[in-house]
Amino acid sequence: MTLDLWPAPHALAPVEVVVSLPGSKSLTNRALLLASIADGPSTVVRALRSRDTLLMAGALSALGSTVDTSGTDWAVTPGPFTRDAQVDCGLAGTVMRFVPPVAALSSGSVSFDGDPHMRTRPIGEVLGALRGLGAVIADDGRGALPFTVCGTGALRGGTVTLDASASSQFISALLLAGARYEQGVDVRHVGKPVPSLPHIDMTVAMLREHGVEVDDADANRWAVAPGTVRAVDHVIEPDLSNAAPFLALAAVSGGTVRVRDWPAETTQAGDALRDILQRMGCVVVLDAEGLTVTGPEQLEGIDIDLHDVGELTPAVAALCAVAASPSHLRGVGHIRHHETDRLAALAAELGGLGAAVTEHPDGLSFAPASLHGGVFHTYGDHRMAHAGVIVGAALGADETVEVENIATTSKTFPDFAGFWSGLFPSGD
Numbered sequence: 532m533t534l535d536l537w538p539a540p541h542a543l544a545p546v547e548v549v550v551s552l553p554g555s556k557s558l559t560n561r562a563l564l565l566a567s568i569a570d571g572p573s574t575v576v577r578a579l580r581s582r583d584t585l586l587m588a589g590a591l592s593a594l595g596s597t598v599d600t601s602g603t604d605w606a607v608t609p610g611p612f613t614r615d616a617q618v619d620c621g622l623a624g625t626v627m628r629f630v631p632p633v634a635a636l637s638s639g640s641v642s643f644d645g646d647p648h649m650r651t652r653p654i655g656e657v658l659g660a661l662r663g664l665g666a667v668i669a670d671d672g673r674g675a676l677p678f679t680v681c682g683t684g685a686l687r688g689g690t691v692t693l694d695a696s697a698s699s700q701f702i703s704a705l706l707l708a709g710a711r712y713e714q715g716v717d718v719r720h721v722g723k724p725v726p727s728l729p730h731i732d733m734t735v736a737m738l739r740e741h742g743v744e745v746d747d748a749d750a751n752r753w754a755v756a757p758g759t760v761r762a763v764d765h766v767i768e769p770d771l772s773n774a775a776p777f778l779a780l781a782a783v784s785g786g787t788v789r790v791r792d793w794p795a796e797t798t799q800a801g802d803a804l805r806d807i808l809q810r811m812g813c814v815v816v817l818d819a820e821g822l823t824v825t826g827p828e829q830l831e832g833i834d835i836d837l838h839d840v841g842e843l844t845p846a847v848a849a850l851c852a853v854a855a856s857p858s859h860l861r862g863v864g865h866i867r868h869h870e871t872d873r874l875a876a877l878a879a880e881l882g883g884l885g886a887a888v889t890e891h892p893d894g895l896s897f898a899p900a901s902l903h904g905g906v907f908h909t910y911g912d913h914r915m916a917h918a919g920v921i922v923g924a925a926l927g928a929d930e931t932v933e934v935e936n937i938a939t940t941s942k943t944f945p946d947f948a949g950f951w952s953g954l955f956p957s958g959d
């Protein structure tokens with residue numbers, strides 16, 4: 532089989548750029564979903580146009596909403612949800628987890644499937660919870676895609692207990708639709724700690740913006756009162772997690788990268804990059820101009836628990852691989868269930884470029900090493916591609932990282948390769 536390889540540009544001099552980044556996947560997909568169960572039409576302003584968000588728009592349209600994705604701002608007119616439908620989840624966790632609880636409100640039968648790897652990503656706890664709330668779901672008992680939500684036009688709702696230690700999206704999914712259930716929803720988590728809690732905070736904050744009453748006063752319990760989801764226009768912030776490779780470019784080149792429109796306050800997990808990069812030796816300034824990161828002469832390693840911000844692991848791991856002192860990334864066993872087993876993939880691919888990386892059950896550790904060029908496989912994972920281009924930028928002119936299937940970045944970023952190449956002086 533011929534591999535589709537893309538030579539990552541080198542940062543042979545400090546990179547000095549100002550960038551405006553596309554919108555947040557997590558905010559866009561929540562906004563679209565809430566708009567489609569709201570009490571009137573609304574607009575998602577500066578929606579992210581990427582594979583995951585177009586899949587979400589497609590899913591909600593299949594259910595019966597009208598989602599106009601032709602412009603920069605996407606207009607959504609809610610339901611009615613009366614038809615049988617097929618939903619393609621692609622590789623989007625937010626589509627596979629967030630849409631079935633809405634499909635349970637439909638009077639049609641809604642079948643779900645996705646990319647081959649999506650059939651291995653966990654969803655069983657959500658299906659079990661929905662059944663506990665009154666839904667009828669047909670599946671083959673594996674707790675995975677494909678399955679069909681056999682809607683009856685309404686759902687009882689009530690109290691449900693599940694184990695969300697594999698993904699915070701299990702909780703967000705039930706909360707997002709919960710106000711439309713007859714009794715609302717009272718979700719309790721039992722098990723190891725829930726990862727990615729900032730994403731649940733994002734869900735709760737957005738529900739409240741829609742006038743939904745949410746009680747999250749106690750740990751591991753979230754209660755959504757039954758009621759109307761008010762139509763609200765959301766303005767989508769830039770995707771702060773996708774800012775990681777761009778800010779990393781400053782870190783590895785000793786240059787300065789500014790991301791415009793970085794929000795002063797946000798629920799996005801990617802905001803943690805400010806602290807992470809500072810701890811690795813960068814100078815980080817957040818002001819009215821945006822977030823400005825200046826890389827150090829020597830990048831330091833970091834010892835950090837990324838449980839809350841697991842999706843930053845690939846980019847941070849790439850930085851650790853080229854850092855001048857040891858690193859330990861902890862608390863991210865759950866990212867083995869992301870677009871690929873990210874711990875195994877990062878250990879294999881960074882190790883293949885010469886990184887002194889050790890894989891642990893819940894993380895990665897690194898010793899300083901001199902890296903070389905080579906093929907960097909991405910396993911259909913946009914953030915693996917980000918890790919590859921970061922190392923590629925850090926290498927000298929005679930060593931090149933060839934990133935396999937760079938187009939996989941389209942999951943959350945339109946034309947990433949073109950945008951990334953444009954940051955380097957022509958000729959590289």
Ligand SMILES: O=C(O)C1=C[C@@H](OP(=O)(O)O)[C@@H](O)[C@H](O)C1
Nearest residue numbers: 557698699700726727730841842
């Ligand atoms: O709710 C969301 O928008 C997300 C939650 C997180 O998922 P996990 O809790 O599965 O890590 C995150 O990693 C993912 O990229 C987006």
Ligand SMILES: C=C(OP(=O)(O)O)C(=O)O
Nearest residue numbers: 622623624625842869870
């Ligand atoms: C885990 C991620 O995606 P998903 O929404 O598909 O879970 C991610 O984008 O890092």
